[in-house]
Amino acid sequence: MTVVVKWTGREAAALGKALRLSIRGYAARLGVNPATVVKWRGQRGHEIELMPETAEMLDEVLRRCDPEAVSTFTALLSADRPAEASPVAEADVGIPLGPARVVSHKFIPVYLGASVEALLAGAEECRLGPGGLEHRVLPGAHPDAAASRLYVYPCGVATFHLVQPRVVNRLGELAAWRYRSYVTDLAWATAELHGRLAAAGAPAVAGATYVLSAYLLEESPWAGEQLETAVQVLTTPSVVVDREHPDGPTALGSAVEQGLLQNGYAHPDAIAFGSQPVSIGLAGWSGVAYHPLAADRALPMDAIVALELDVQALWALSTYVLDEIEAGRDPVMSHEAYGWRWLRGAYSRLTAARPQETAQHQLMREAVLATSQLPDRLRAAQEALRESST
Template identity: 55%
Template sequence: MLHLEQHQQPTTITDLAVWRYRTYLADRAWTGQLLNRLLAPALPRGVPCPTPHYVLSVYELGAHLWNASMLPTAMQLLATPSVLVDRRDPGNITGLGPEIERSLFASQWEHPDAVEFGGAVSMGLAGWSGVAYHPLPAERALTTSDIVDLELDIQTLWALSAHIQALLEAGEDPVMPRDYGRSYLAAAYSRLTQSRPTETVQHRLMRKAILATSELPERLRSAQDVLHP
């Protein structure tokens, strides 16, 4: 796992969305080159260096100009930025133009599949493309680390279950190391889906919303079913 930190000053959410999709490809390529340089000397001859498959992007917004009536729409767009860009050419992502973003704000646009969470101390929104969170009284709300830690768990398990599914669809019998087999997936499913006595209401609401939009529980169940006991 690599951590890459960058600082930007976008003027619109569209600018942020374009930067996100463009850097997704560039960051994966950069990571692949770095891994190849670091790991290639230690790998047995003929064994290829692993290729990065996923980039978890986290944006911590320092300041904004949205008023109270605009903030819900801004949260929707931050969680689902794909509505602001043209992705038909993955190598040349472009913004749809400032008029599109203005029209979405004017209509108070909401994604039909996004799930709200938060309550009295924050505004939270989970969608297929991302999660947006705005603390109100910050001392009682979730921290960035709370959100990132959960997302890392979910994305790691997503990658593992997707790997098992890919082996199955390729006609291979999925075989996992003993420590990461069916029992591991069952334990991970339980930890993610069951509330803990010390878990805060904020964390429980966030976890349930992200799991509902990620489809990870279903994937974990499917991965368990195809692995041998």
């Protein structure tokens, strides 16, 4: 458990940054004047010793922090410590931050309902994925992707898949690009779909609302525990980014990454599916990261992509069903064939082990499903459709 012996403005400011709170948001949470937080963040913040009641309040806030925020808090303090008070240990010197070669896979699903028919006619057939969902594919047109495709599911969903190789000098640089590009990618996906539907004479639909990332770490300077930490940061990137920065998501200082790589970092909600010494793999709420250690025995990235395509299509579909129920409306499926029985079959195919499935495939599938919480959503959507059909 992280304990602060003496709270100064420096520690108080670091805690607010670790919680990703703005100056006003942090002040409101603590019940202090925003000007006080500004002083804490100033160059002489380490000289401001806090009153006992404020220190007790910050102790309680720190105790309630999740492990990710605590790790960020510790790293920020290490990065901001005055040199004369705590010189950098020799072990911290020379830890490489990059470069790393990463292939980013983004998935942007959109529920289209019956409008999906307008896109199916010109699409090519695809091999079924792990969920056994029928789908077709169209070429994409993303301006910043080495490859982009639009997968169209007759159940009413279209999913963009973008492949974007990146060479980065720091993990924070990649994380900041990830969050910044999400904004433009969502706008692009919405405009692209609306344009295709309009050209086919179909009505417009709601826009894209989220992006999920899967990273293949191809090359890096890390090994051992540092490599495992790097894959963890790829899975949970918010630990190296200030998402509340006035200029938009911005990478935290190099010392933050140095601290994480030196001390290690593991998010409790991320689930490992790698198999040493074959691979390192992690699945989390915000994405997946994978690094093959033995290329001839590791999972092909295509296997992760195939699973995520089906998972994201079913997530978008179940979200539509549950949103309609919450709004007091009966869901209208793209075709009567895609009712609760069809969802039950999809749930069974995704969650049941297959005789031909390798241990690595099974671990990957179970980790992705657990962190996405898709099984619970599918069961809820299935029950909602069954009730609305009676």
